[in-house]
Amino acid sequence: MKRFTALFLLTCLMVSLPACNLEETSTISKDVSAAERVASPTYPAGIAFDDYESRMANRNSNPVSRTSRDAVNAFSYKTAAPILNTISVNGCYSPLSLYYALALTGTGANGQTQDELLDLLGASDAASLSQDMSNLYRLLYADNKITQLKIANSLWLDNEYRGEPVSFKDSFTQNAASQFYASLFKVDFAQPSAGEAMAEWIAENTNGTLKPAFAADPEQIMSIINTIYFRDEWMDRFKVDQTKPDTFHLADGKDVTCDFMNMAYNSHGFSKGDGYIRSALSLKSGAQMVFVLPDQGVDLMALVSDPDNLKALFEGGKATNGKVIWQIPKFSYDSKFELSDMMKKLGVTAPFEQNADFTGITDHQAFISMISQNTHIAIDENGVTASAFTKIDFAGAAMPVDQAEMILDRPFLYAIYSSPVSVTRVEGQSDPGTPMGNLLFIGICGNPLK
Template sequence: MKNLMILGLSAMMLASCGTTQNKQDNLNNTVSNLKVSKDVSNMDNEYLILSDAQQSIVNRGNQFALNLFCTQAGMDSKVISPLSVSFLIGMLANGADGTTKDEMLSTIAGDKNLSMAELNATYAAILRMAANGDKFTTVNIANYIALNKGFKLKSTYTSTVSSKYAANVENLDFASSKALKHINQWCSDKTNRMIPSIIDRLNPSDVAVLLNAIYFNGSWTHQFPKKNTRLENFQGYTRDIKKVDMMHQERKFFYADNNRFAAVELPYGNGQYSMTVLLPNEGVSIDDMMKLLTATEFAKLQQQMSECIVDLKLPRFSTTTSISLNAPLSALGSKTMFTGSADFSGMADAGVFVSAMLQKAKIEISEEGTKAAAVTAGVIALTALHEQPRHVKFHAKRPFVYTINEKNSNAILFIGQFTGEEE
């Protein structure tokens, strides 16, 4: 679980600083001395450990995290939750088939032939670890499906998302304003009010909304003394100088640097979660740095960093981001699910597709620690309305008007009326 970074940012670096202590030894010592909460004190440790297959899926998911981040290039501050997107796509993939399913699995896990059983088991394990990990760090992951009244999911699909993703499935009347309020209230509740809403409008013709929410609240293992925070210069993306509240402390952290960037790892609580901060070297842009990062480097990072005495300065800040995921995910290979050709035959008998996928995320960095939250929503619509035809009567027993139209342009060629009289 230590590989699951909320910000999805990591890299391999050549270790520096003179120390003989290897990071892996330190991590092993930390793990062996973990104090678990009451709820899991009697649990088998293997219950909270990923299998090799599950770890492989997480590693490949990290590559998706890096890929997704690179689609958001720009000069503004931003934060996204790739894991939240992965959970939502995982739920969708359980109801998909053919090209639609292949594309989604390739995007989030790099393998279109990935077993759904393994993928589901991996996400179920992540849910367990989030609920039963560091008692000093709160990580809540929640899944939810709102169904428009009258629309039904297949029982096997409902059973899978309920058991493996702990997803609550609920029927609502999308034509009522109460449905929109209820969905947004769920977002607010599951993110401790950091994300008060996710959808501005609900179309009565939509059939379902799938949601994932992640809430993170961690206290630094080594907090920044507030008395050290000073207003200091910060060089912006375009080299403009800004004033920021700069936190400061000096102590031992795991650190590494190379010819592209330096990195420091800041642990939360008992160390199960941490933030890795990557600082490009002078003359190296964030885009250039991120383009060279791979999942392989991410996996090696844990072994390459070494303990150093770090004079650390980090801005205190808050960032909120709202993005549409249709274009980024299409660019990463998942195109079909957003089209009328989508195959979600495992989800419902009706032809459906993902009309919109969006995410809102927020992060707050302070002297005490980090709060972060994200909600990802997928709106499901019918590819074509398959309503039963109405039974009506049309008895032309009274005067009527008629037209003759050209079908493509709807131009009226003739117009007349009939009142019962004939020539």
């Protein structure tokens, strides 16, 4: 069987709103034994991988400003740094998934609750945030034989709390459906069937790689769920017969033996900074996977200690070009994060208080009880059809005068960036070692065998 998937990245994020006891007028019936789908979005049409004209038209029709892109990436570094510092061995976090879930939540908030959310998101107002997220959605969305980047949102609504009716505002649900491509479901959170239905929806939208379990919770009135499914192919595949076992040095001083993929470029971009070296591997969609390798003796966790350091790891350093030798361990693992405490430490506290203002969603008193995220990541050498694309070398560049060894035989940092959404740079030049798109996933591999 031909395999064409080189990279899987999947994430599920759930924001839950429980309720306090207030009287409301019900607008939907209570007869729900499982989940009843109320509305489904019409997703953007998939653009063929080699349809460059349609891809350019899609980009022109859905402008994403540098300000908006920078806000998403600033949020990514700000939230990733504290999360990465909690990782003991392996961990993968999706900033974009959290951003979408919080953006949708913020459109239904008011007062101080909304101010704190918008401030963290770097957004000026809910209306422009909705439009930016809608444009970014259509720009990032991909579903063809080579690449999949599928973002899905959903609202799960219970119309009853402790025997009293709960109603949700049409302005919120309609905006969620039209701007965030959200599916709408009505459920009874007191029944196990609600959790089962949400888990089934997540599995469906992550190609079966994430299958969480949710307990019944009669205190809950709504859940907002975002999923991201990403699949792409290496621009230049790793040859299976070049994969060899070798030693990976763990942070605790122990060694493990795992399979390493091997490749060398005679001319390739890389950057060197204080205590690290960075380079990237291109994916066929124009996305890239960026690897940051600490210098020998440098503590990886010290490098990711704060957002500014983290940004410098991916955007700083001295860029150069030369021979790059790659040795990357194959790895696959799952991660789970509870993100509420991180949000509070970043100054977002009002949404978690019982007097939170979500009156744009419902007039019933509601607050966020939990924010959690599950992810899965796997990389291997498979996924490139030899005849599909021709390798493009750096034409017209100076001959290599430097060399980098990306021998990832010790704990390292990685990130997945989308294809560029804003390509304007100084003098129109792009640094091959510096990502230009949105940060989709970021993580640490401390043991490829875990």
